Amino acid sequence: MADFLRSRLDFLLRTQNDDGGWGYFPGKRSWLEPTAYAMLAIDGHADRAVLNRAWRLVESWQLPDGSWRPGADVEGPGTWVTALGVHLCCTRGQFDDRFTRGVRWLLGTQGREGNWLARLVSMFQPGDPDNDTSHHGWPWLRGTSSWVEPTAQAVVALHLASSHYAGVDARVRDAEELILTRKCHDGGWNYGSRRALGIDLPSYPETTALALLGLQTRKKDLGEEIRHARGLFELTHSRLARAWLSIALGNLGEETAPPDDEPGNDILLAALEAMAHPDGNRSAFRVPSAGSRA
Amino acid sequence: MGLVGVGAGAGILSVEASRSGDGVPESGPPGKSSVAVLKAASYEEDLVARILEGARLCGLDLRGKRVLLKPNLVEFDSATAINTDMAVVAAALQAFRALGAAEVRIGEGPGHRRDTLGLAEEARYLHGIHDFEGVFTDLNRDDVRPVEGFAGERFYFPQSALGADLIVSVAKMKTHHWAGATLSMKNLFGLVPGAVYGWPKNKLHYIGIPRAIAELNRTFRNTFALVDGIVGMEGNGPIQGQPKHAGVLVMGRDLAAVDSTCCRIMGIDPAKVEYLRLASALGHVRESAIEQRGESPHAVRTNFELISQFRNLRLA
Numbered sequence: 001m002a003d004f005l006r007s008r009l010d011f012l013l014r015t016q017n018d019d020g021g022w023g024y025f026p027g028k029r030s031w032l033e034p035t036a037y038a039m040l041a042i043d044g045h046a047d048r049a050v051l052n053r054a055w056r057l058v059e060s061w062q063l064p065d066g067s068w069r070p071g072a073d074v075e076g077p078g079t080w081v082t083a084l085g086v087h088l089c090c091t092r093g094q095f096d097d098r099f100t101r102g103v104r105w106l107l108g109t110q111g112r113e114g115n116w117l118a119r120l121v122s123m124f125q126p127g128d129p130d131n132d133t134s135h136h137g138w139p140w141l142r143g144t145s146s147w148v149e150p151t152a153q154a155v156v157a158l159h160l161a162s163s164h165y166a167g168v169d170a171r172v173r174d175a176e177e178l179i180l181t182r183k184c185h186d187g188g189w190n191y192g193s194r195r196a197l198g199i200d201l202p203s204y205p206e207t208t209a210l211a212l213l214g215l216q217t218r219k220k221d222l223g224e225e226i227r228h229a230r231g232l233f234e235l236t237h238s239r240l241a242r243a244w245l246s247i248a249l250g251n252l253g254e255e256t257a258p259p260d261d262e263p264g265n266d267i268l269l270a271a272l273e274a275m276a277h278p279d280g281n282r283s284a285f286r287v288p289s290a291g292s293r294a
Numbered sequence: 295m296g297l298v299g300v301g302a303g304a305g306i307l308s309v310e311a312s313r314s315g316d317g318v319p320e321s322g323p324p325g326k327s328s329v330a331v332l333k334a335a336s337y338e339e340d341l342v343a344r345i346l347e348g349a350r351l352c353g354l355d356l357r358g359k360r361v362l363l364k365p366n367l368v369e370f371d372s373a374t375a376i377n378t379d380m381a382v383v384a385a386a387l388q389a390f391r392a393l394g395a396a397e398v399r400i401g402e403g404p405g406h407r408r409d410t411l412g413l414a415e416e417a418r419y420l421h422g423i424h425d426f427e428g429v430f431t432d433l434n435r436d437d438v439r440p441v442e443g444f445a446g447e448r449f450y451f452p453q454s455a456l457g458a459d460l461i462v463s464v465a466k467m468k469t470h471h472w473a474g475a476t477l478s479m480k481n482l483f484g485l486v487p488g489a490v491y492g493w494p495k496n497k498l499h500y501i502g503i504p505r506a507i508a509e510l511n512r513t514f515r516n517t518f519a520l521v522d523g524i525v526g527m528e529g530n531g532p533i534q535g536q537p538k539h540a541g542v543l544v545m546g547r548d549l550a551a552v553d554s555t556c557c558r559i560m561g562i563d564p565a566k567v568e569y570l571r572l573a574s575a576l577g578h579v580r581e582s583a584i585e586q587r588g589e590s591p592h593a594v595r596t597n598f599e600l601i602s603q604f605r606n607l608r609l610a
Contacts, residue, residue, distance in 0.1 A: 024435035025435070033489065140492025141497065197601065204407065238412040
């Protein structure tokens with residue numbers, strides 16, 4: 001195994017908290033996001049007991065309404081990380097009541113797209129992406145607007161869930177359309193706002209990668225977007241962005257140069273870099289083709 | 295699209311005060327607030343000496359205190375005036391240590407970008423500030439504790455912010471396309487953890503930007519402001535505006551008074567800035583209640599260009 005990957009996996013195994021989870025940084029309280037990515041990164045590379053201990057913690061964080069809370073110190077309400085909870089259920093093959101309640105919560109959650117004025121403009125200017133409030137994605141937390149990252153994560157989770165939960169397709173398609181309407185003029189995505197006060201906003205490399213994860217079953221619709229993502233990969237100095245881009249482009253059959261940075265103390269980054277490596281668990285965010293749905 | 299719905303639910307803090315002719319509530323903290331305005335023509339000047347002088351003029355006592363410096367890191371764009379300049383943060387670190395603080399750390403939780411350390415590297419913090427990684431906390435991903443009653447709800451904030459004896463808002467002097475201006479008070483948006491509220495922290499937009507600014511400043515009262523106005527941003531700030539040289543550092547314990555002073559320097563009438571009106575129970579906005587130390591804000595006034603929505607804010 002490459003030193004790069006080995007160093008990340010060793011770091012992750014070394015930094016697991018006593019409660020089974022991972023913090024964003026060593027010695028910090030456990031959060032669901034780094035725990036989920038660490039579990040996906042070490043899957044197949046670590047003793048099953050390590051993963052089971054982490055899963056027991058994740059299970060304990062599901063709330064009665066089916067959502068997941070984001071971390072040890074946040075009692076609720078549940079947030080976008082519910083998509084990661086469902087994702088882990090699918091990865092572990094646990095299609096039980098916990099899985100069903102998680103999927104149901106995702107399907108019952110959508111962003112608040114626009115105020116009354118924006119919805120009125122959308123009604124009279126259908127098809128204008130700058131004023132389109134007709135599609136629904138997912139918010140970071142309920143009661144707020146949809147954004148690219150939580151929408152992409154929910155789309156991935158529902159694609160994975162679709163073989164064991166019927167009736168997710170329409171919602172997934174609508175969310176994919178939302179991601180497409182949020183595309184920036186340069187061909188990539190930022191957090192989810194393509195234009196402000198009449199000025200085009202630029203895309204970001206990390207959110208472009210996440211958008212491509214959300215759109216991976218629509219590769220035939222993606223051309224300039226993939227080229228733009230490749231360009232961002234060459235330009236960006238952000239390790240987080242390069243890791244996400246490697247994962248997303250890898251899912252689309254596009255290879256990227258393997259990373260060679262020194263390991264740091266960022267657990268989430270280490271997990272993503274491990275998954276981004278050619279010998280790592282690159283399929284963690286890969287979804288099944290449309291033919292294998294329930 | 296994206297930020298549609300911004301401002302929805304904007305409300306007001308319960309300010310029990312009569313209003314004067316300029317619309318600013320007359321109540322506020324007792325006495326006057328001191329605000330120091332110090333000239334600094336460039337980032338190459340001795341900024342440590344300027345900050346020490348400002349701290350002295352404001353009577354700042356840091357002995358034995360745990361201090362958190364909160365700069366404004368927004369975007370990967372080292373060529374513009376978007377972020378608090380590294381030289382100001384580095385000088386503040388040195389100056390506050392010299393003033394006897396038990397600990398001085400730096401923390402930031404950017405609103406849009408998740409790679410906070412990458413942002414800090416691009417803004418030259420990583421290599422320009424000695425042992426930066428050793429003193430830095432990503433506030434978006436810090437451990438958190440709940441605070442009750444923030445805009446009527448339970449809200450979570452970083453342990454590093456809640457545990458600090460003093461939070462220094464090391465802000466940038468910028469116009470803002472929704473709030474009019476972004477200065478030391480709005481800079482506290484970076485204390486809201488993305489790990490709970492996301493990127494962007496859209497919950498604050500639904501609370502209403504002016505109200506959220508006021509609520510943050512009501513929640514965090516042990517604060518001090520150091521505004522980098524050496525080169526600020528005018529026009530379509532806080533991201534897409536143009537650099538504007540103002541040549542000043544503005545400092546003080548009363549963040550409302552500091553921001554009001556910055557507004558006057560920028561040619562903005564603070565009485566017309568909604569968040570300052572909402573926060574006027576927390577600090578002084580009226581010029582007569584602010585004791586200006588160092589330079590007079592009128593002597594260093596340089597009008598910042600305002601986008602059309604905010605031309606009515608221009609100071610007479």
